[in-house]
Amino acid sequence: MPSALGTETRMTDDHRSACPINLSLEVFGDKWSLLIIRDMIFGGKRHFRELLRSQEGISSNILADRLKTLLEIGMLTKRDDPSHKQKAIYSLTEMAIALVPIMAHLGAWGRRYLPVSEELSIRAQLMEEGGPVLWERFMNELRAEHLGVSRESDGPSVRQTLQAAYEEVIARKAKEREPANAGS
Amino acid sequence: MPSALGTETRMTDDHRSACPINLSLEVFGDKWSLLIIRDMIFGGKRHFRELLRSQEGISSNILADRLKTLLEIGMLTKRDDPSHKQKAIYSLTEMAIALVPIMAHLGAWGRRYLPVSEELSIRAQLMEEGGPVLWERFMNELRAEHLGVSRESDGPSVRQTLQAAYEEVIARKAKEREPANAGS
DNA sequence: AGAACTGATTTTGCTTTGAAAGCAGTTGCG
DNA sequence: CGCAACTGCTTTCAAAGCAAAATCAGTTCT
Numbered sequence: 001m002p003s004a005l006g007t008e009t010r011m012t013d014d015h016r017s018a019c020p021i022n023l024s025l026e027v028f029g030d031k032w033s034l035l036i037i038r039d040m041i042f043g044g045k046r047h048f049r050e051l052l053r054s055q056e057g058i059s060s061n062i063l064a065d066r067l068k069t070l071l072e073i074g075m076l077t078k079r080d081d082p083s084h085k086q087k088a089i090y091s092l093t094e095m096a097i098a099l100v101p102i103m104a105h106l107g108a109w110g111r112r113y114l115p116v117s118e119e120l121s122i123r124a125q126l127m128e129e130g131g132p133v134l135w136e137r138f139m140n141e142l143r144a145e146h147l148g149v150s151r152e153s154d155g156p157s158v159r160q161t162l163q164a165a166y167e168e169v170i171a172r173k174a175k176e177r178e179p180a181n182a183g184s
Numbered sequence: 185m186p187s188a189l190g191t192e193t194r195m196t197d198d199h200r201s202a203c204p205i206n207l208s209l210e211v212f213g214d215k216w217s218l219l220i221i222r223d224m225i226f227g228g229k230r231h232f233r234e235l236l237r238s239q240e241g242i243s244s245n246i247l248a249d250r251l252k253t254l255l256e257i258g259m260l261t262k263r264d265d266p267s268h269k270q271k272a273i274y275s276l277t278e279m280a281i282a283l284v285p286i287m288a289h290l291g292a293w294g295r296r297y298l299p300v301s302e303e304l305s306i307r308a309q310l311m312e313e314g315g316p317v318l319w320e321r322f323m324n325e326l327r328a329e330h331l332g333v334s335r336e337s338d339g340p341s342v343r344q345t346l347q348a349a350y351e352e353v354i355a356r357k358a359k360e361r362e363p364a365n366a367g368s
Numbered sequence: 369a370g371a372a373c374t375g376a377t378t379t380t381g382c383t384t385t386g387a388a389a390g391c392a393g394t395t396g397c398g
Numbered sequence: 399c400g401c402a403a404c405t406g407c408t409t410t411c412a413a414a415g416c417a418a419a420a421t422c423a424g425t426t427c428t
Contacts, residue, residue: 214415214416215416216416242417243416243417243418243419244418244419245416245417245418246416246417246418249416268425268426269424269425269426270423270424270425270426271425
């Protein structure tokens with residue numbers, strides 16, 4: 001019987017090394033896992049079909065496989081949707097919510113060094129500008145949403161703010177594309 | 185001829201999406217690339233054969249392939265070793281050095297949620313405790329080492345400090361294994 | 369001369385990936 | 399009721415990626 005750590009990670013226990021960076025890479029060192037977490041965090045997605053509609057077009061078998069792995073690792077939990085007998089609701093665990101700062105750093109890094117688009121990186125920009133204070137607020141909101149922890153909801157949520165900024169960029173770019181063209 | 189951006193990233197330009205997190209994952213969303221960077225940053229490794237002796241046992245074809253990709257992306261540069269006509273010296277670019285904070289966060293996250301070993305996570309612990317100030321110092325040392333930027337060397341380097349802490353844990357654990365046993 | 373070392377490449381299986389189609393059960397609607 | 403749409407998920411199968419072992423040609427050491 002393994003020692004009862006606070007956060008028990010049930011894993012296959014055949015690892016290449018016990019280095020924290022290596023172990024982290026074994027968890028999301030692939031092209032999809034972190035994107036699923038991203039969509040849950042920033043997109044507020046909770047259902048299979050929602051996650052299927054990702055920017056990058058994940059296919060259903062891959063999504064099913066990754067969800068299964070993430071459940072086993074303990075990054076997600078799953079429960080029935082009371083409104084629909086076949087619907088499942090996926091929730092982030094603290095382990096996954098703790099990735100928010102990493103997401104912010106990753107986004108900032110990608111924004112600086114890779115060919116991102118403006119609309120898809122506005123969120124990363126706001127996360128970077130908001131810094132640890134914003135991240136912590138976001139994490140608290142996620143805890144409320146996924147872990148049932150109550151929170152004082154003062155004003156719009158971080159996700160709503162990010163989403164609004166995203167849509168504003170979309171709208172502005174659409175307008176720029178048709179400079180002085182009414183109607184249509 | 186493409187626009188002359190400050191950081192020109194020569195890539196194949198067929199991406200799944202222009203989201204910064206996705207693009208970051210396309211760069212090191214695999215099991216090896218970041219480990220190579222890790223060994224260069226924390227292990228001070230610069231040669232093919234040194235990198236071949238990783239904790240995790242990378243095989244030479246994978247290492248050669250990843251080095252090639254990292255060169256193409258612009259995370260590394262390569263030059264001849266004057267002391268040996270066939271030796272190559274790999275250097276980190278600013279793009280790779282900028283990953284230090286991400287490494288620190290990844291290490292901290294792995295240390296908290298995954299079954300790491302004490303000796304291999306002591307570095308992550310010190311990086312976490314040192315915070316952004318230590319990271320910045322470390323990055324400056326890496327810039328000196330890899331980009332030829334001069335620096336004022338006051339005391340032992342961050343890498344030496346981390347390495348010493350690692351060896352101290354190793355030594356302590358060895359002693360604990362033979363409590364009152366002299367010789368041998 | 370010969371052994372050891374250099375950064376790779378080749379060879380050869382195996383695993384993973386992922387698009388498309390399909391599945392059984394559930395729900396909403398007329 | 400009857401049927402289409404929807405639910406999470408599985409199957410199929412070809413292609414791509416991954417990785418251990420052996421090998422390579424040139425270089426340096428002894």
